[in-house]
Amino acid sequence: MQFRSALPRAILALGLLCAGMAGAASAAGDSDPAAQKTESVILAGGCFWCVESDFDKVPGVLETISGYAGGELANPTYERHTGHREVVRVTYDPAKVSFPQLVSYFWRTIDPLDAGGQFCDRGDSYTTAIYALSPEQAEQANRSKAQIEGVLGKKVATPVIQLDSKAFTEAEGYHQNFHNTNSIKYSFYRYRCGRDARLKQLWNDDADKWPPPDGVS
16 A cells, blocks of 8 residues: 555656756757857948848858948947948858858859949948958958959959957847848838849849859858
8 A cells, every 4th residue: 555655756756857867968968069059250241231131041041130340430330330341240050051152152142343332332331341250261261252253254352351250349220130120111222222133244143042153162
């Protein structure tokens, strides 16, 4: 009789023990560095709304944040960011998409021959750049740049600059995810700015296309 009355308690204790072990295993899996590894690159491609829109559709990209980088002015804002470029910090899973793939795609979403801005947006803040966050990224980006100069047969105006990730300033909230929160205004702006028309002229069927062509990275 005592055995039968103790049995439910024993079963309950065993269940709790199993649940605890499963939770510990799950926590160990969640803390696995390989499972959590992400990398970022900061890209200047003219209007940051457009760069966000282009990279949000790339498999393996986890987050895109519009912001400012490249200048000396502290705490830049949209109204006051002289010396800075409009940029997007692209965070991605390197197990799903490589840095060379992202750079290869980036070329085909901009006009890398234009040193004065991008499309209808003129001035230094709209010029293009690749802000590498490590020496390895800088090396790969420069290699990709040389390949693109071979593809286009012209000198690329886009500099590759190594940057401390802390030098990035996030833009105002109303700029984030603008292509979704203000889709009609965004689509009208992009069309009137001539972005897609110029990309088609420069890159033909490879314009804004994922994945980028094989053999160019």
